[in-house]
Amino acid sequence: MKEKRILQNKIYLYLTEFFAGMSVMAVELGASRLLAPYFSSSQIVWTIIIGTIMIAMALGNIYGGRTADKNPDPDKLYGRILIAAVWIAAIPVVGKYIIIGISALLIFTVNNNFLIWAAFAACMVVFVFPLFLLGTVTPSLAKYATDSLDDNGRTVGTLGAFNTIGSILGTFLPTFVTIPAVGTSVTFLIFSGILLVLVIIYFVNVRTGGKKMIVGGLLFLLCCVFGHKSNFAFWESGLTYEGESIYNYLQVSENEEDVILSTNVLFGVQSILKKDDTLTGMYYDYAMAAPFMAGVNEKEKLSVLILGMGTGTYATQCERYFDNMTMEGVEIDQKITDLAERYFELPADVKVTTYDGRAYLNAIDQTYDVIMVDAYQDITIPFQMSSIEFFTMVREHLNEGGVMVVNMNMRGGDEGNINQYLSDTISQAFDYVYTVDVSGTTNRELFAGNSPELLTVLEQNVRLEQDSELAALIRRVADRFVAYEAGDHLMTDDKAPVELLGMRVIDELIQNEVLYYKGVYEERGIQGLLESL
Numbered sequence: 001m002k003e004k005r006i007l008q009n010k011i012y013l014y015l016t017e018f019f020a021g022m023s024v025m026a027v028e029l030g031a032s033r034l035l036a037p038y039f040s041s042s043q044i045v046w047t048i049i050i051g052t053i054m055i056a057m058a059l060g061n062i063y064g065g066r067t068a069d070k071n072p073d074p075d076k077l078y079g080r081i082l083i084a085a086v087w088i089a090a091i092p093v094v095g096k097y098i099i100i101g102i103s104a105l106l107i108f109t110v111n112n113n114f115l116i117w118a119a120f121a122a123c124m125v126v127f128v129f130p131l132f133l134l135g136t137v138t139p140s141l142a143k144y145a146t147d148s149l150d151d152n153g154r155t156v157g158t159l160g161a162f163n164t165i166g167s168i169l170g171t172f173l174p175t176f177v178t179i180p181a182v183g184t185s186v187t188f189l190i191f192s193g194i195l196l197v198l199v200i201i202y203f204v205n206v207r208t209g210g211k212k213m214i215v216g217g218l219l220f221l222l223c224c225v226f227g228h229k230s231n232f233a234f235w236e237s238g239l240t241y242e243g244e245s246i247y248n249y250l251q252v253s254e255n256e257e258d259v260i261l262s263t264n265v266l267f268g269v270q271s272i273l274k275k276d277d278t279l280t281g282m283y284y285d286y287a288m289a290a291p292f293m294a295g296v297n298e299k300e301k302l303s304v305l306i307l308g309m310g311t312g313t314y315a316t317q318c319e320r321y322f323d324n325m326t327m328e329g330v331e332i333d334q335k336i337t338d339l340a341e342r343y344f345e346l347p348a349d350v351k352v353t354t355y356d357g358r359a360y361l362n363a364i365d366q367t368y369d370v371i372m373v374d375a376y377q378d379i380t381i382p383f384q385m386s387s388i389e390f391f392t393m394v395r396e397h398l399n400e401g402g403v404m405v406v407n408m409n410m411r412g413g414d415e416g417n418i419n420q421y422l423s424d425t426i427s428q429a430f431d432y433v434y435t436v437d438v439s440g441t442t443n444r445e446l447f448a449g450n451s452p453e454l455l456t457v458l459e460q461n462v463r464l465e466q467d468s469e470l471a472a473l474i475r476r477v478a479d480r481f482v483a484y485e486a487g488d489h490l491m492t493d494d495k496a497p498v499e500l501l502g503m504r505v506i507d508e509l510i511q512n513e514v515l516y517y518k519g520v521y522e523e524r525g526i527q528g529l530l531e532s533l
Contacts, residue, residue, distance in 0.1 A: 010155070012202075013145045014162045019198050020081070020137040021163035025170030026178075026191040027088060028053050031127050033184040034091065036264040037249045038099050039119045042499045048116065052123040053131055060135015067136070068143035075209065077140040078202045082212055084133040085195035086219045092185035092227030095126050115503050138163060175246060180335075183244050185227050196220055240343065245335035252343050259343050261311050261336070271311035271336075273344045277320060279469060283407050283443040284314050286436060287372060288321070289474050290405040290447060293454045294369040296322055297464040304328065305368040305397070307357035307385070308375030311340035315350045321470050328368075329353070330360045358384050358393065367399045373406040383496040386422060390493075391429040395450065403454065404430070406446040418501035419444055420489055427486035434481045446484070455481070 031049050032041060039045050067076065099122045106118045141159055146152045170191070178187040196216060203209035240259070241252035251262045261271040272280050279285045296302045302325050306314055309329030318325050327350045331337050334354045340346040353360060357375055371394050375385050384390060394404050406426065408419045423446060427433050430448035434455070437444050447454070458478055465471040491498070 010145050010158075013141050014158060016081075016198060017137060017141055017159045018162040018166035019194055020134050021166030022170035022173075023084075023088070023166075023191045023195055024053070024057070024131060024134050025167045026174045026187065027127065027131060029171065029174040029179070030091070030184050030188050030191075031123065033179060033187075033244065033249065034095055034126075035099070035119060035122065038096075038103065039115055039122075041248075041264050042502070044115060044499045044503060045119050048119045048123055049127075052120065052128055056128040056131035057135040060132040060137075061139055063132070064136025065139035068140045072140075072143050074140070074144055074202070075206070077136065077144075078199050079209070079212060080133040080136055081195055082199045082216045084130040085192045085199065086216050086223070087130040087133075088188055088195070089192035089220050089223035089227070091126060091188050093223050098122065098125055113503065179244055180246050184249075189224055189228060192220065192223070241339065243335070245333050247333045248336070250335060250339065252339060254343075261339065261344070263336075271313045271340075271344065273311070273313065273316070279473065280313065280317065283409070283438045283441065283445055284317055285470075285473055286438050286443075286445045286477050287314060287374075287405045287407065288317065288470060289436075289445075289458060289477050290370045290372065290403045291318065291322060291325070292461040292465075292474055293403045293447060293449065293458045294401060295457050295461055296324070297461040298457075299369070300324060301326060302370065303368045303399075304370045304372070306330065306372045306374060307360070308373065309337070309340075309352055310374065311336060311344035312346040312350060312352070313344070314372055314374065316345065316347060319347050319350070321468075327351075330355050330357050332356050356382075356384075358382075358390050361393050361397055364397075367397050367402070369399050369402050371398060371402070371404045373404065376407065376409055381418070381498040381502055383491075383498050384493065386425065386498050387491050387493045387496050388425050388428050391426050391448075395429050398449070401449070401451045401453070401457070403447055403449045406448070408444045408446060409442060417504065418498065420487060421491055421498075421501055422446070423484050424487045424489040425491045427484060428490060433484040433486070435484050436477055436480045436482065447481075 028049060031053075032046060035041075035045055035049070064077075102121045102125065103118045106114060106121065110117050138159060142152075142156050145155045145159060174187050174191075178190055182190075199216070200213055203213050238253075239251060240254045241250070243250050248263045253260050253262070257275055259273040259275070260269050263270045269282065272282065272284075274280055291302055291304070294302060302322070304315075304318060304325055304327050306312075306327070306329040309315070309331035312329060315327045315329055318327060327347070329350060329352045331352055331354060337346075337352050337354065340352070346352070355363075357373070373385065373394065375382055391404075398404065404426075406422070408422055423433065423435065426446060426448050431450045432452065432454055433446065433448045435444055435446050451457070455478070458474075462471055462474050462478070465474075
């Protein structure tokens with residue numbers, strides 16, 4: 001190998017290792033945000049991302065070591081880094097289309113564990129190749145940086161240290177700086193650009209690779225043009241707001257009747273504002289039974305705490321129908337609270353604390369008449385807010401005769417489903433538990449308390465309500481209450497498999513949705529399927 005002057009100074013080699021490690025972690029975190037709007041941000045998805053990336057890095061290490069021994073030409077290494085940089089830059093442009101295409105293909109061919117297979121396939125196609133190429137960096141640099149056996153241990157150790165330090169920065173910068181500030185797409189472009197600059201410095205110094213730099217630079221610029229404002233929901237136009245926070249992908253849409261917030265999963269409504277001040281037609285309306293069960297029309301003041309405030313749909317609705325409530329909310333995502341104030345007319349007198357719901361309960365001594373738990377979002381149920389320890393804490397923060405209402409949004413039909421686990425666990429903390437299914441949705445509302453008079457108080461307070469749309473609805477809801485018969489499914493802080501349980505329900509929901517289209521495909525083929533869409 002002809003010695004390259006730039007490689008004689010090991011600092012450049014260490015910087016290459018540093019920026020390669022940084023980019024790997026940045027891509028990993030970017031992968032979680034790219035996949036979250038389509039597959040959620042659950043532990044299952046994170047496991048798939050980490051697993052596939054480790055596969056890529058392991059294969060890259062093997063390949064890089066072998067090629068460095070056979071043909072120790074650094075031009076080839078920096079050529080691989082160039083390809084990785086361009087590939088990473090292309091992810092914001094084409095990644096979402098690949099994810100949608102893979103999902104559309106698998107939804108008709110996979111009967112079980114759709115989430116796992118679709119997320120795994122998407123990771124393999126989108127992320128494995130560039131990270132495989134970056135995985136070749138460490139063994140190749142070890143070859144170039146080692147002068148003799150006398151100092152090879154120190155050299156390899158220093159390379160590892162630079163890689164680790166780069167990985168640390170690559171972990172913190174996307175999460176706390178680039179993704180909240182400029183979004184996932186630009187984050188990919190930033191770290192792709194860093195790799196590209198690293199490659200250009202090398203090829204300029206060794207006076208070769210001119211065509212590679214020109215092609216790579218042009219492709220990068222094209223990706224910047226088409227990818228810097230990439231929308232996750234590319235099939236939608238006219239969104240009121242689309243952005244990202246530390247925790248979530250956020251989307252606000254608006255029509256003549258509603259303002260709607262959707263978060264990590266694009267399909268569904270997480271919060272809603274009715275412009276005509278009517279009931280939402282969603283589970284929030286059913287949850288209005290909780291204040292009646294707590295005696296809202298018999299008390300001078302009724303205190304309500306909402307864990308999982310969102311944009312304040314429940315708080316806004318309660319204040320609209322009752323004038324004797326003090327409302328307080330806990331929302332972990334400050335950006336959602338900002339959206340609540342900007343787009344969803346969150347009342348100014350509603351106190352919102354930016355905190356984790358359970359941690360907040362653990363930090364306060366105050367008690368409430370109603371506590372609403374609305375922190376469950378598809379498969380991303382926080383395990384720490386699903387255990388017996390959590391629900392016991394909720395019970396301890398309720399006044400005498402107080403009520404907890406929980407929105408469970410994945411109603412399953414099989415034995416041992418997620419809602420059965422939640423309901424059985426809640427029944428261990430509360431003496432009286434009632435459930436009601438929300439018409440036209442997969443939601444189920446659960447009401448729990450320790451007073452035997454919950455339903456009696458509900459009836460009395462509805463009777464005191466003036467004839468109204470709300471009173472009529474609550475009467476219908478009360479007629480459908482089912483006293484829950486507890487089983488022995490228990491979730492604890494030590495064991496709460498909420499992701500796997502939720503995935504089973506998602507599989508069931510998906511299969512029910514696509515059953516018709518599967519029949520069309522089996523009878524009439526792809527042409528018939530396209531005609532029916």
